[in-house]
Every structure is written in structure tokens, then in C-alpha cells.
Amino acid sequence: MASDLLERIKELIIDRRLPPGAPMPSERELTELLGTGRTCVREALKALQAMGIVDIRHGFGTYVGPMSMAPLTEGLAFRTVAGHYRGEDSLLQLLELREALETGLAGRLAGRLAEADLAELDALVARMEEEALDGAVRVETDRAFHAALCRGLDNPLLSEVLEAFWSAYRRVRADLPEQRSADPRASCARHREIVAAIRAGDSLRAQAAIRDHFCNIRSHLRLTYRFAR
Amino acid sequence: MASDLLERIKELIIDRRLPPGAPMPSERELTELLGTGRTCVREALKALQAMGIVDIRHGFGTYVGPMSMAPLTEGLAFRTVAGHYRGEDSLLQLLELREALETGLAGRLAGRLAEADLAELDALVARMEEEALDGAVRVETDRAFHAALCRGLDNPLLSEVLEAFWSAYRRVRADLPEQRSADPRASCARHREIVAAIRAGDSLRAQAAIRDHFCNIRSHLRLTYRFAR
DNA sequence: CTAGCTCAGTTGGTTAGAGCAGCTGACTCT
DNA sequence: AGAGTCAGCTGCTCTAACCAACTGAGCTAG
Numbered sequence: 001m002a003s004d005l006l007e008r009i010k011e012l013i014i015d016r017r018l019p020p021g022a023p024m025p026s027e028r029e030l031t032e033l034l035g036t037g038r039t040c041v042r043e044a045l046k047a048l049q050a051m052g053i054v055d056i057r058h059g060f061g062t063y064v065g066p067m068s069m070a071p072l073t074e075g076l077a078f079r080t081v082a083g084h085y086r087g088e089d090s091l092l093q094l095l096e097l098r099e100a101l102e103t104g105l106a107g108r109l110a111g112r113l114a115e116a117d118l119a120e121l122d123a124l125v126a127r128m129e130e131e132a133l134d135g136a137v138r139v140e141t142d143r144a145f146h147a148a149l150c151r152g153l154d155n156p157l158l159s160e161v162l163e164a165f166w167s168a169y170r171r172v173r174a175d176l177p178e179q180r181s182a183d184p185r186a187s188c189a190r191h192r193e194i195v196a197a198i199r200a201g202d203s204l205r206a207q208a209a210i211r212d213h214f215c216n217i218r219s220h221l222r223l224t225y226r227f228a229r
Numbered sequence: 230m231a232s233d234l235l236e237r238i239k240e241l242i243i244d245r246r247l248p249p250g251a252p253m254p255s256e257r258e259l260t261e262l263l264g265t266g267r268t269c270v271r272e273a274l275k276a277l278q279a280m281g282i283v284d285i286r287h288g289f290g291t292y293v294g295p296m297s298m299a300p301l302t303e304g305l306a307f308r309t310v311a312g313h314y315r316g317e318d319s320l321l322q323l324l325e326l327r328e329a330l331e332t333g334l335a336g337r338l339a340g341r342l343a344e345a346d347l348a349e350l351d352a353l354v355a356r357m358e359e360e361a362l363d364g365a366v367r368v369e370t371d372r373a374f375h376a377a378l379c380r381g382l383d384n385p386l387l388s389e390v391l392e393a394f395w396s397a398y399r400r401v402r403a404d405l406p407e408q409r410s411a412d413p414r415a416s417c418a419r420h421r422e423i424v425a426a427i428r429a430g431d432s433l434r435a436q437a438a439i440r441d442h443f444c445n446i447r448s449h450l451r452l453t454y455r456f457a458r
Numbered sequence: 459c460t461a462g463c464t465c466a467g468t469t470g471g472t473t474a475g476a477g478c479a480g481c482t483g484a485c486t487c488t
Numbered sequence: 489a490g491a492g493t494c495a496g497c498t499g500c501t502c503t504a505a506c507c508a509a510c511t512g513a514g515c516t517a518g
Contacts, residue, residue, distance in 0.1 A: 086246065
């Protein structure tokens, strides 16, 4: 009877055309509305929260979630860590996933990026080079670069999914102890080449640059694996 | 106090190296183990279930989940439907996401697919053509084609993510009423071209074929949008 | 009159206890 | 030996009460 509670709450959101950020009925109201106990309502809401559909704020209320892809990060990171500890090359798989997506992106992106976006990418690479001199590139800078890359596509979903993959990768690297980082100088050069290729409108070159970038990361990853076993 | 219950249960899985399918402690045991009420344990488990980390079976027990990307489908489909009803081109975004990923895939796939896989793809296209004569291509056949495509990559994560995107797209199309389907005959030809390009080892041609395929779907989608408004 | 505090009333968070419902396996009766 | 039953696991649902976070109205002190 209360097994399709999740669906019914989803329907409620759809039917009422509730936009992200809109307040949901309170737990007590939902309890009456759906003719079920509060426990079940709460369990359903928790599940919806895990999916990013709903946003629960203690003492304040429940709201329609931002519908971002952020929850993906959670599951993906966990899956990857768990797989890693069981001896799978899950981190490598995650990296390949990102590579496939970004490669496909670069193809469509080349020559279609506004000069403003290109300038921002230039600035980010410049900052990377600065930071590389001080030792290591800040994580935020790298994230900003990848985020700026797909902004030009005008596809929020794509951006968020990529961001989620990136975060998951990052998180897993942070969770796993043994890590050796790549040469930051070489990494900068690769980033610069990516921007150059896109500016030149050379789709093939852009893809090659991305692939090259990932190939480098991958080889370092493999090194890590070898030492870990 | 019980706010990081989720994390603690995840840790439990990691620490005990529980593989997918392994039995979790029962709710009552977890209650004692974590020193908290049963309600909270259940809420946490529900959330974990929504992330695919745990698999709950009534009257049987709770098990470590398959860690598949299937839950992604849920959230993605909902987000897309909700966005659509609010006037966004969310379905188009989802389609572009798939396109970017499959394009990136095709690049790496070309020439690297075993003959056995290619033969299977051939067979699937042949079946499509048969079904096209009877009216419309069965959904299962299309799914099988896309699934077979990435099997050659030996990257389960990639396959699952793609499958999740595909399912979400499919589900949304089914949920939304107004739909006009593409010409099945033309669709078959495009699928055949994709296989041919990959067999030829022509990375560029394979990408073009995929792009072409999606371009066709997209134009039909746009048509649908125009009529819907 | 205003700045700040307090408190009542909202919301979600947590707990305990009871009973329901699905599944398994051993035990019993035919 | 086979079929049916039942005890004992599991998760599911509900109730009722209380805790904790936050808001906003209203009061108080400056």
C-alpha cells in the first residue's frame, strides 16, 4: 500500500509543477495527504533526497531539490572505492569514462567557443602555471578549467554530469592513500594545448589533446597501481 | 549524533570488504551496532538503497547492492520530465549527453572491436531491418545494439552509465505523451553505417556516423517540441 | 522609537514499542 | 517419502511521545 509512496510524491511534484526550491508540504501534511504513517513518508523523503529530488532542512522545511547531478558523485565515489579495495581497476574505469565524455565534447566544442570563454580558459591555464611553480596546481583551478570547458555548450545537464564525474574521481583519489602526482609543468602544457586546439577550431587536434592529457594521467595511475600491489 | 549514519554504514561495507551480494547485518543488529534507533537505521538504508549501494528484500534480509548505475536512471528521468514540463529542453540535453559520450566512445572503438562483437552488431542491425518492415523497431533491439557497442571496451562502468542514460531517455519518451517516431528504415541504415565505420577502423567516419544518427533523432525531437507548444 | 532578547509555534530528527507481512527451514503428520 | 504447518527469522508500518533547529511575533531595555 505504501510501497509506491516515492512515485506518489514524485507525481505530486510533477502535477503541481513545483520548480526547484519550491516548498514541499510538511511531513505532517504529507502524512495526511498520502494517508500513511509519518515513518514511511520520512523514508520516502530520505530516498528522494538521496536522488537529489528533494532538499530537507532541519527545522525549516522540505523543498524541491536543485535536481543537480551532485548525488551521482556519492554513489559513484563509493562504488569506485569499494571496487578498488576489492582489486578492480575501478579508478581507471572512471577515468576512461571522463575521457570518453570529454573527448566527445571537444569534438563539438572546437571553434564553437566564444572568445570570452577562451580568454577565461587562458587565464585559468596561466594561473595553473603560476601555481605549478609553487609546487602543485590547486584542485580548484583544475575544476574550474574543466567546468569552463563545457560551459560553452549551453547544456547544464552535460556540465553537471561531467562535474559529478570529476568530483567522484577527485574524491576517490583523496580517499585512497597511496598516490604519486604527475609533473605539474607537463600538465599545464597539455591544458594549454587543449585551449589552443579549440581556439584553432581544429576538432581532431582538440580530441587528440584531450586524449593525450588523459593518457598522461592514466600512466601515472598505472604506476600507482603497480606500487600498490 | 545519528547524522553520519550513512557514512558509518558505508564504512562498515568498506571495512569488512563486503562484495556485492554479501548479506548486511539485519536492521536489529545494525541498531545495536551503531547505537541508534531502528527508524534512523532504516532511513539510512533507504537512502543507500536509492544510491544502489544496498539491496533490501522484504522478509529475507538486506544485502550489499550490485553497485550498478541503475539508480541514476531514476533521478535523471525525473529531472528530465520535471524540466520538460517546466518548458526546458531537458530531453534535448539528455540526448546531447548521450551523443557526446557515444561519439567519444566511437573514436576509441574504431578498429578495436573483435570480429565476434562486430558480427553481433551485424546480426542486431539485421534484426532491426526485419522489425522495421513490420512497422517499428523493438525497443529491446535498440538497447541491445547500444549495449553491444560498448561491450568491446571492457569497461563495465562505462557500459552501465551509457545504459542508464539510454534508459532514462527511453523512459522519458514513454512518459511524455506527444511523440512522433522517426522513419525506422532510415534509422536502420544509420546503424549499419556505424558498424561499417567501426569495422573499417575509421575513427573519424565512426564519429560522423554517430553524430549523424543523433542529428536525425534530434531533428525529430525538435519537431515534437514545436508541435507541443 | 529602535535594537535586541525571549518565547511560542512551526519544521524536521529520534526513539521505543507494538504489531503486520514475507520468506525459510525444520518439524510433523499423513 | 511427501505435503502441510508452524516457529522464527527478516523487513514494513504505525502510533505516540519527545528532542532539536529555525522563524517570527512580541516584549523589553536602552
